[in-house]
Amino acid sequence: MAKNNRVYVIGHKNPDTDSICSAISYAYLKNQISEKNGDQTTYIASRAGHINEETQFVLKHFNAEHPQYIADIRPQVTDIEINRPEGIDRDLSLKNAWYLMRRKKIVSLPILDGEKLDGIITIGDIALSNMDVYDNMILSEAHTSYKNIVETIDGEMIVGDMEGSFDEGKVVIAAANPDVLESYIEPRDLVLLSNRYEAQLCSIEMDAQCIIICTGAVVSKTIRKMATEHNCKVIVSPYDTYTVARLLNHSMPVRHFMTHDNLLTFRTSDFIDDIQEIMAKQRFHDFPITDNHGNYVGVISRRNLLDLEKKKVILVDHNEKTQAVEGFDQAEIIEIIDHHRLGNIETTAPLYFRNQPVGCTATIVTQMYDENAVEIPPQIAGLLLSAILSDTLMFRSPTCTPLDRITAERLASIADVDIEDYAMSMFDAGSNLRSKTANEIFYQDFKKFSDKKVNFGVGQISSMNKKELSSCAEKLLPYMEEVRSSNGLDMVLFMMTNILTESTELLMVGDMSKEVISEAFNVTPGDHSAQLDGVVSRKKQLIPAILSHL
Numbered sequence: 001m002a003k004n005n006r007v008y009v010i011g012h013k014n015p016d017t018d019s020i021c022s023a024i025s026y027a028y029l030k031n032q033i034s035e036k037n038g039d040q041t042t043y044i045a046s047r048a049g050h051i052n053e054e055t056q057f058v059l060k061h062f063n064a065e066h067p068q069y070i071a072d073i074r075p076q077v078t079d080i081e082i083n084r085p086e087g088i089d090r091d092l093s094l095k096n097a098w099y100l101m102r103r104k105k106i107v108s109l110p111i112l113d114g115e116k117l118d119g120i121i122t123i124g125d126i127a128l129s130n131m132d133v134y135d136n137m138i139l140s141e142a143h144t145s146y147k148n149i150v151e152t153i154d155g156e157m158i159v160g161d162m163e164g165s166f167d168e169g170k171v172v173i174a175a176a177n178p179d180v181l182e183s184y185i186e187p188r189d190l191v192l193l194s195n196r197y198e199a200q201l202c203s204i205e206m207d208a209q210c211i212i213i214c215t216g217a218v219v220s221k222t223i224r225k226m227a228t229e230h231n232c233k234v235i236v237s238p239y240d241t242y243t244v245a246r247l248l249n250h251s252m253p254v255r256h257f258m259t260h261d262n263l264l265t266f267r268t269s270d271f272i273d274d275i276q277e278i279m280a281k282q283r284f285h286d287f288p289i290t291d292n293h294g295n296y297v298g299v300i301s302r303r304n305l306l307d308l309e310k311k312k313v314i315l316v317d318h319n320e321k322t323q324a325v326e327g328f329d330q331a332e333i334i335e336i337i338d339h340h341r342l343g344n345i346e347t348t349a350p351l352y353f354r355n356q357p358v359g360c361t362a363t364i365v366t367q368m369y370d371e372n373a374v375e376i377p378p379q380i381a382g383l384l385l386s387a388i389l390s391d392t393l394m395f396r397s398p399t400c401t402p403l404d405r406i407t408a409e410r411l412a413s414i415a416d417v418d419i420e421d422y423a424m425s426m427f428d429a430g431s432n433l434r435s436k437t438a439n440e441i442f443y444q445d446f447k448k449f450s451d452k453k454v455n456f457g458v459g460q461i462s463s464m465n466k467k468e469l470s471s472c473a474e475k476l477l478p479y480m481e482e483v484r485s486s487n488g489l490d491m492v493l494f495m496m497t498n499i500l501t502e503s504t505e506l507l508m509v510g511d512m513s514k515e516v517i518s519e520a521f522n523v524t525p526g527d528h529s530a531q532l533d534g535v536v537s538r539k540k541q542l543i544p545a546i547l548s549h550l
């Protein structure tokens with residue numbers, strides 16, 4: 001699947017049941033429409049935060065998979081075209097590496113150890129190996145295999161086998177008389193010579209481990225027999241001695257010259273923002289890419305960044321910057337499906353925006369199934385129903401409309417569930433508050449808001465158990481002050497909503513919170529809380545009153 005054919009359907013941070021279930025259901029709908037139209041686009045249900053216990057109950061009850069977690073939607077390395085030159089073995093000769101790069105018109109090759117990236121060899125590395133001055137021990141220091149030596153000089157091994165490497169001794173060119181040769185040929189040396197019988201015999205008797213006979217000279221039976229007895233390999237090359245001597249260095253393995261330590265690599269999960277500056281400071285042509293397990297994936301260059309395409313997203317159940325997934329401003333937003341007030345998200349191009357004054361995004365999504373003549377499967381019906389029951393507090397919230405109730409009843413019939421029994425079980429699963437930490441309770445459903453001069457956050461939990469709600473206040477208030485301070489907010493509010501009594505105990509921190517709540521709701525708050533009878537909706541009751549006062 002091409003990366004630019006993926007669209008992520010994602011809800012807000014600290015997602016509630018509507019955010020998760022609407023994302024799953026809308027992604028399913030879009031995929032059905034895409035398949036019917038022969039489109040290649042795939043829509044992926046996603047989430048921008050932890051799934052709370054209520055939503056976990058819903059997903060488990062209807063056997064639905066958790067949406068993909070995306071903490072940051074900024075473009076990543078995996079979103080650009082990655083070149084995939086085939087990796088080479090660390091023992092490949094410099095000559096073969098050179099020919100491979102010339103044939104493929106590339107300037108570097110990844111060296112692999114299995115699937116892992118072991119190093120990089122570049123044309124520059126090979127050029128330096130050819131230009132630098134090395135002593136006559138370099139071939140053995142590089143542990144050059146006999147296979148590489150034979151291939152590089154187009155030779156033939158006529159005595160011995162190609163197993164093993166030339167890993168000790170020096171390279172000697174036997175240009176002198178035999179009596180002189182005896183003084184500088186040492187055991188385990190590799191000797192280059194021509195068709196001079198005496199020199200060949202001398203080299204073998206001095207325990208050279210290999211002799212290379214140049215110009216394709218015929219090797220006598222005596223020399224073959226002597227070489228076998230002395231365990232000396234004999235290679236014949238068609239090239240003259242000068243050419244063989246020049247080519248021998250090209251037989252060395254790439255591992256001896258590759259860049260291995262402090263290798264600059266990127267991972268597929270790295271963000272483009274983070275690597276661009278590094279790439280600009282380095283003069284490398286290619287940068288190796290690995291996955292998160294260190295396995296080689298390919299290489300990228302600066303040119304690849306020119307073809308970068310933004311990730312495509314559909315936002316559901318929100319349209320405010322503070323609630324959107326990190327990096328949303330670097331993504332291409334193609335749709336927004338929501339039921340909240342108009343927020344402050346700006347786009348660079350027109351998009352499909354659907355916002356209706358109903359109690360739940362899932363109600364809008366259900367309408368869109370009908371409008372596109374797509375049948376709602378029982379599993380999806382169960383998810384959509386759960387979202388409506390959660391957002392409308394089982395039809396008790398003032399945000400609930402007749403359309404929400406009618407839609408829920410229809411979905412319950414498709415999913416084959418009893419609304420009241422199922423809602424009680426769902427709310428019970430979500431309101432298991434006594435054993436939770438302040439962090440777990442607070443971030444079940446928390447959103448940030450802003451007026452022109454005031455930034456504030458509001459969290460909410462709902463329960464049918466008054467004692468359970470009251471037990472949360474003591475641990476929440478100190479934590480709320482931490483949240484206010486760390487996020488630079490003017491005030492933080494937390495709604496503890498009793499579904500049965502249709503009321504909220506509002507916890508509050510921040511110097512201006514007491515005055516704001518007192519005047520917005522005409523109540524007399526205590527030091528850190530206020531009782532708001534008849535207030536159960538953050539969206540329709542609490543936030544409008546606060547913003548109106550501000």
